[in-house]
Amino acid sequence: MASNGSSRQLSNVQIQDPSDEEDSEMEVTERMNIRTRNKFVRGKKLGEGTYAIVYLGHDTSTTPPTPVAIKKIKLAPTSEGLSMDAIREVKYLRELHHPNIISLLSIYAHNSNLSLVLEFLPGGDLELLMKDQSLTYSTADIKSWMGMAIRGLAWCHRHFVLHRDIKPNNLLLAADGVLKLGDFGLARSFADPMRVMTNKVITLWYRPPELLYGARFYSGAVDVWSLGTVFAELILRTPLLPGQSDLGQLSLIAKALGAPSERNWPGVSALPDWVPPTEGGPEQGMDFFVGMFASVGVEGAELVRGMLRLDPKKRVTAEEALRHKWFQVEPRATHPSRLPRKEGGEEKVGRDLGRGWEEDERVRGVGRRLDFGGAL
Amino acid sequence: MAANWWVSTQRKHWLFTKEKLADIRASLDAVDAKSVAQFPLPEKRLLNIYFNTQMIRLGKRMSIRQQALATAQIYLKRFYTKVPIRDTNPYLVLATCVYLACKIEECPQHIRVLAGEARTFWPEYITGEISKLAECEFHIISEMNSYLIVHHPYRTLQELTPMLGLTSDESSTAWCVINDSYLTDLPLLHAPHVIALTAIFLAVVLKPTQGQGLGASAAGTPPGQGGGQASANVAAATQALGSGVPGNGRINKLTEWYAESGVDIEALVDCTQEIISLYEVWDGFSEKACKEQLGRMIKQRGLC
Structure with a gap:
């Protein structure tokens, strides 16, 4: 994104001056992001992998607040962007909804971080x-x-x-x-x-x-x-x-x-x-x-x-x-x-x-890494 | 493709009516009317032709699958329904759309290689800094609300080719018409199967020999002359489609099949018209004009 007048910069302007946030569709996205972010309150850290940190969170729009898991994807500036793991998870969980598949409740973006809000599954595995x-x-x-x-x-x-x-x-x-x-x-x-x-x-x-x-x-x-x-x-x-x-x-x-x-x-x-x-x-x-x-x-x-x-x-x-x-x-x-x-x-x-976000080569195949040798 | 179209996020979140789409764009323009006036850009479809040509160059060079390029074009369209184009460096955005689409379509490219190629093609606008690509990728995902799976019309075409007994000429013409549909707003307005059926209809009505340049986007050239006769054929056939008046044998059979299939005929007529009008505006395409106007905008606004 351009350093001048990028969408992020625009959205910063919008945050500072909420009075003129009416017109732009892009700002609608940003506002939605803020609304989503405010809906979920992040609590303590539950675990950390190479690409993600998992927090306990609560959906405050319900009474009493429902526990959720918030998976914050870390983005290294020199990286290949979002990892294939994250991409696949977002891609499929956004479309698949079934009682026997973990649900992705929401996604929000903030400060160049993507947070996936997943249902909280405390029963182990x-x-x-x-x-x-x-x-x-x-x-x-x-x-x-x-x-x-x-x-x-x-x-x-x-x-x-x-x-x-x-x-x-x-x-x-x-x-x-x-x-x-x-x-x-x-x-x-x-x-x-x-x-x-x-x-x-x-x-x-x-x-x-x-x-x-x-x-x-x-x-x-x-x-x-x-x-x-x-x-x-x-x-x-x-x-x-x-x-x-x-x-x-x-x-x-x-x-x-x-x-x-x-x-x-x-x-x-x-x-x-x-x-x-x-x-x-x-x-x-x-x-x-x-x-x-x-x-x-x-x-x-x-x-x-x-x-x-x-x-x-x-x-x-x-x-x-x-x-x-x-x-x-x-x-x-x-x-x-x-x-x-x-x-x-x-x-x-x-x-x-x-x-899943750690590269555990011992038990896991190399599929986790990007395979540039050909189509995966 | 994953999941199916009817329950897809594409249908639920990324399909607009014409009016809604026009509203969205008008409100985007209204945000910064001054820039819109100061930096005129070519007509949308002409700009799309230009972006498409650029993407194809990049794609060819890196042997990227066509489906990934198609997905990239949809991302570009979606992104620009959320962000004013004059606030962006379109070359960076389109390179990033290609990069992201390759990940989604499971043919990932090295960010460094892609940044390098993009820089070779557009040295004035792409610095080759990979952090910019990564950052832009994040913005695109975020603006698209993380809805990443795109359904394309190609699959319907492949499935219907044997069923409708299309010749290989007809099938490949239809394929090219689908390619051309990405130059219009159709992917934001209609279901992929409707676009596929339109493409098949056009391919059968306009025999490739008559229609000559039909579906020429792959070559980056406008459709050939002689479109007059072709347009007349289409007009007659479209009428037949709408009214059920029998045309000649083959077309007649096809329109009958369409009528029985329960596909939205009105949508089909609308798509047909969009495609035909694309071929009409194509004559006015000038790569040079697009390049200059974009260049001026990017430089004067300091977007790269």
């Missing part, structure tokens, strides 16, 4: 919940969490959005027990079927085999796999496939679920990073799943299997998973308000919302 040994939960509870997660995911896919980072600590819990997909910093649209996308997404343990083999064209099936591994983890209460490297992850998959081959996955050997597996037998059938995931019954085991098919084309879609018969058989899913919960508290919110 599924990772924390599973780790808490003092806490027990039932199959009906798992059904409830899975149902909500699948609904949120199906909504994304119906709107051509891939989440690309489904894992237990991105499945957040509201005060009333409702589960919400969070962290859209890696999300992207898959409406153009012919565009290549990076395979460096999704935290390793939850990454599907097609991405490990370097697929650059993929679909909602990647998220379904991730959610399938979360499902298995909820049942087993330990990560299903805790690999240490890309190859290690592939070998874990082969040993646990079967070795990918042209027989069970036509076309797999043509993927860019294909290496013939040296371990594992044929793809596991129903017997294996029923044995391993006995606690959720035959139908439940069938859904786990459907979500964890090696060949992405054979995997159930989120939409199909939603209609799976497991959700119709007993036991019925627990009502969210009666789900076991852990007091995550404020600190947890800071961690949940701030985390």
